[in-house]
Amino acid sequence: MPEGGYMMLFFAIGGMGVAALIGPIGQAIAKRLLSGGKSPADPKTGLTTGEMTAERVAHLEARLGELEERLDFAERLISQGSGERAALPEKAANER
Numbered sequence: 867m868p869e870g871g872y873m874m875l876f877f878a879i880g881g882m883g884v885a886a887l888i889g890p891i892g893q894a895i896a897k898r899l900l901s902g903g904k905s906p907a908d909p910k911t912g913l914t915t916g917e918m919t920a921e922r923v924a925h926l927e928a929r930l931g932e933l934e935e936r937l938d939f940a941e942r943l944i945s946q947g948s949g950e951r952a953a954l955p956e957k958a959a960n961e962r
Contacts, residue, residue: 886892 887895
């Protein structure tokens with residue numbers, strides 16, 4: 867590669883680095899450095915990222931428990947309904 871080619875490559879890579887530091891990535895790094903390495907708190911909730919994650923996990927676990935209860939209930943209804951269908955007259959069974 868000729869001498870001018872290395873210089874152009876150097877400026878291109880340097881320009882991309884400066885653009886990254888000025889852009890959103892650089893701003894995120896600056897916020898992280900200014901907060902002392904801790905994740906910044908969300909302005910709406912006042913919680914850090916770790917606290918929000920723990921809160922979300924607890925919420926999802928509660929919802930999963932509710933879904934398990936609903937599934938059990940639906941399974942019980944289906945198992946009860948299969949016995950009732952056999953007892954229905956032919957006309958009513960065909961309408962379903």
